[in-house]
Structure formats: structure tokens, C-alpha cells
Amino acid sequence: MSDAPSELPADLDREAVQSALTEWYEADHRDFPWRRTDDPYEILVSEVMSQQTQLGRVVEAWEAFLDEWPTTADLAAADRADVVGFWTNHRLGYNNRAKYLHEAARQVEEDHGGEFPRTPDGLSELMGVGPYTANAVASFAFNNGDAVVDTNVKRVLHRAFAVPDDDVAFEAAASELMPDGESRVWNNAIMELGGVACGKTPTCDESGCPWRRFCHAYETGDFTAPDVPTQPSFEGSRRQFRGRVVRVLGEYDELGLSELGPRVRVDYGGDTGAEWLRGLVDDLESDGLVDVAEGDDGVRVSLAK
Template sequence: MLKPRWEKDAVQEREAFRDALAAWFSVNGKDYPWRRTSDPYAVLVSEVMLQQTQIATVLGRGFYTRFLEAFPDVRALAAAEDEPLLKAWEGLGYYRRARMLRDTARAVGEHHGGKFPEALEDLLGLPGVGRYTAGAVRAFAFDLPAAVVDGNVARAISRLMDFHGTVDDTAGLKKIWEWAETLADPARPRIFNSALMELGQTFCRPGVPDCLSCPVASFCRTRGPELLPVKRKKAEVTVVAEHALWLRDRKGRVLMHREQGKRREGLWRLPLRNAEEVVSLPVAASHRYTITRYRVDLSVHDGGISKAGEREGDEWKTPEEVLALPMSSPFRVVVERMLCEN
């Protein structure tokens, strides 16, 4: 691919690299709501949401704003009950993140008087706060020196340094973090880290990057950016079949099930049954979804009207109660569809 020549070493000339990145970002940086605040709580919420969810999803569906409206500060989140907490997080997936956020809020209240600590070691001592999140809070909330490495930054640095090691194993991550700490701007942490992350989102994107428009192209060593970063081979996708039961009683209530497993504890869904138990029932709805390395084919079998059928964890709910329950997106889709049709 056509790419500007490498002329400057980003590490040896890091002041020039920082200046070039800051100059570009000051004119072209995007306006995200979490960039308009220095509240460490609001910054933390945005970082946890964005760890496994795209920016477009968080913004486009209003997750960030809605969550802060429901839990505007550390005290409100620390006091949150499971059901409203999970309802506010509904649609984002990886629901343990919501509970971990609450654990962090409680720890800030119990051990830091309700005020987020600034020191790196204190931030790392909070539940669920690792190296990345601690650095993000220091840089974006307190404007203190910190390295912040997410997938966008790892990709940009691997290309800048022409690094052909695997970026998602222990050794590769260690090397990327070392470069990130060397390049980090102690004078403009908030601007520098925002700019480096946005560089990875825009010009230094996955696949074929836009090297001709990149503001730091002259610092980039690689001649084959489309080949980087190198990652471990992904696990093969496993196909799984789920069979759910749609059952209503004569009062119009729907049989629902409260989940107990770690992944979705506290969420509600339709009760699942073995395929043999529902094979004679018609399939009223189906939905395909993916979670981690699994592709799930969900079939909803219509059991008609019954006075019984519940098992441990199952409860009868009115349609109004069903709509108010926290539910994972796949089951929300089929439940709303069934309620409209029945």
C-alpha cells in the first residue's frame, strides 16, 4: 500500500511526536460527553462501558446518559439494588461490569470518603480497576501522567514501532505498555491519551489504515501496516441450540425465569427446556445471537395456556411486569415480539 516514508523515531523524538499528535487533536478531536467532564465517577462509567462495547453503540442508544441519570454519583450507585442496576445496564451485555462498577463505588465510599483517589496504587486497589482503567481515570479525570493502552492504542503502537510480536499475549502486552509509558505525555495526559486512542479509531484503524492522512505518519516505522498487529488465533465458533418455553396462564401472565449463573445473574429470561421436552410444540419465534465464542440459535416454543409448568426459579409475571424486568438483549427481542403477537 502507498504509505509516507518513516523519517523520525517516535521514542527518540517523543516531544515532536507528542506535539504533532496534540496539534492534530486540538483541531480534529471528537466531542464525546465523557470528554466534557473531569468527574472521575463519570469517566469511570464511560471507560467500563467502552471496554467491550463500541462508541457508536454507547452513544447511539443513549446508554451512558441514561445510566448517569439513574445513578448520578458514587453514593447513588453504591446504594443501587440489583434489579434497577441491571435494568439501567440492559443491552450492554457483560453484566458483571455493572456489579463491578457498584463494588467500586462502594469501595470509594467506604475507604476514600466518597472521593476518588488520584494515586495509581490507590486506584488499582479498587475492585475491578486494572492497569488500563486506573490510567484512564488518572489521565482523563485528573489530567495526571498515565499510560492508557486499549485495542486502538495497541494497534497504533505496534505499527509505529513495527512490532511483529503477538500483542495479546503477556510478552507482547508488556512490550506495548513499555512503549506507551515512554511515549506518554506528562504535560498533557488527557489530550495525549485521547488523541492516541482516537488515532487508532480513525486513521490507524483495523485492516487497511489511512496512512496518507495520518498526522504522525512520519514517525511510523512499518511498511506493512495492514499486516499489524499480530494477534493470537481466535477460538473456533461453537454452535449451541437453546429451547425456550412460551407459556401463559388464564390471567394472561407469562412464565419467566430468574437467572442464577455468574454471567447473567439477576437477569430474567424465558424458561429453558431440553429439546426433547418441547419437540412437539410449535416454534413461535427464533433468534440467533453470538456471545464470546458461541453462536446461539434460540427457539421459542409455544406451550399455549396452562395453569402449571413452573420449576425452580420460574415465576408468573404480568405483561407489564415482564417489560419492566432486566433482560438480556436476545430474550428482550423475542419476549417483546411474543407479547405483540399474543
């Protein structure tokens, strides 16, 4: 562990943060086929294809590519013009990526006896494999990578833990958060969080973000980020009313739903009445922020002790 000052909040429960994210990811995540393999060649192909290409479109191309050239030996033996032609036909972006992938396969076969290097540094020696791709392959194929830091991860760290918009700070915070020896699950999970729940327009409650109870942005309502300079809409959002519930309860020891509702929104009632409010406080209870008790006089809500 580095002696440098931490970029994370001093009172952050790191183990709780780690458990919340990995449990959320393992319970349910997008099922891309390259997440079901630890073959470094298949993972490298997916990483190269995914650069600036929508993942939904990559799936078909990835499967077709591996049908055509299922191993590095097959790809290395292929005519480069055929590989570039495939890339063009599947609209996968810059053709140089196809050339580099073909050359990387030749390096694996000719320089490494058909075996991939297992570390980020070793993988970076392959043609066209930069630090991010090398780390991704090391993580997902060999569980031997460093903490990944891409645009999604920066956005998550900036919002959740107020990490400064600085590459060194992001690297330090990401490394500090990742559990030792867990790069495969952790890097997949934190990128999934950025892609599913914490996009440019966040869907915290809808996606069941596991970091809501730790999140600075969720608490303050400020969801700006390095790649989101304009504040996403907050007025009238579920996040806003969750925050109001917490603030109102901070002024009272305990309130019933009928007392709490009008203090949370002036138009309390109808579609935004007791059923709506109960869903809100149940979410807050699940996140450990409030206590909900059933009594003879109905539901009573208070801040969690």
C-alpha cells in the same frame, strides 16, 4: 527515564511526534460526552460501559445511567437489582460489570469519604477496576495516569515505529513517547489515532494521520499488526502511489508533473492525471516529504531537502 534500551527508532524526533499527535487531536476529534468532563465517577461509568460495546451505543446508555444515578452516593444507595436491570435493558454485556460498578460506588462512599483515589494504584483497589480502567480514570479525571496500552495503541506503535509484538516492549515505547504530565490529552489522542486513522484497515491519508512522515508502515506499505495478521489491501491505494512519487523523485533532482506522472502510474491521465497528481504531491509537501515549486514552465517537484 529507564536505562533500558529504547524500543523506538534511534533517530526519531520525539518532540515532533508528540506535537504532531496532540495538535491533530486538539484540532478535531470525536466528541463523546465523557471527553468533556473530568468527573471520575462519570469517566468510570463510561470506561466500564465501553468494554466490548460500540461507543456510539454507549452514549445513550451513559447519559441515561447518569440521569438515574448522577453521583456515587446515588448509585451506592440504589438497589443492585435495579442497576443490573438497567445494564440488561441497555445490552451492555456481562451483568457482573453492573454489580462491580455498584460495589465500587459503595467503596468510594464508605471507604474514601465520597472521594475517588487519584492514582492508578489507588483506583485499582475498587471492585472490578483493573489496571487499564484504573489508568484511564487516573488519566482522564486527574491527568495523573501512565501511558495507556490497549489493542489500538499496540497497533499504532507496531506500525509507526516497528515496536516488537511484545507487551514489555509496548509498555516501554508507550511510556517513552508520552510527554510528562500530559496523560489526559496524550492517552485520548493516541487512542483516537488508533480508532480513527490506524484501524485494522488504515485510512492514513483520508484521516490526515499526523504520523505519516514518521511511520514505518506508511513508508513500506506493510500494515500488518498484532491484531491484523493479514496484510490490508495496498495495491492501487493512495499510499502506494505516494510511495512511488517518493521513490521516483529519489532518482531525479527534480521533475515536472508531466514528467513525474507517467513514472508513477502507467495509466496516468484523465481522472488520474495532473489534478490527481497535484493533490498527491501537495499532501506529501504538507508532510514535509517533497518540495513543490511554481515556475514559468509549470509545477516542479523534488524531494524535501
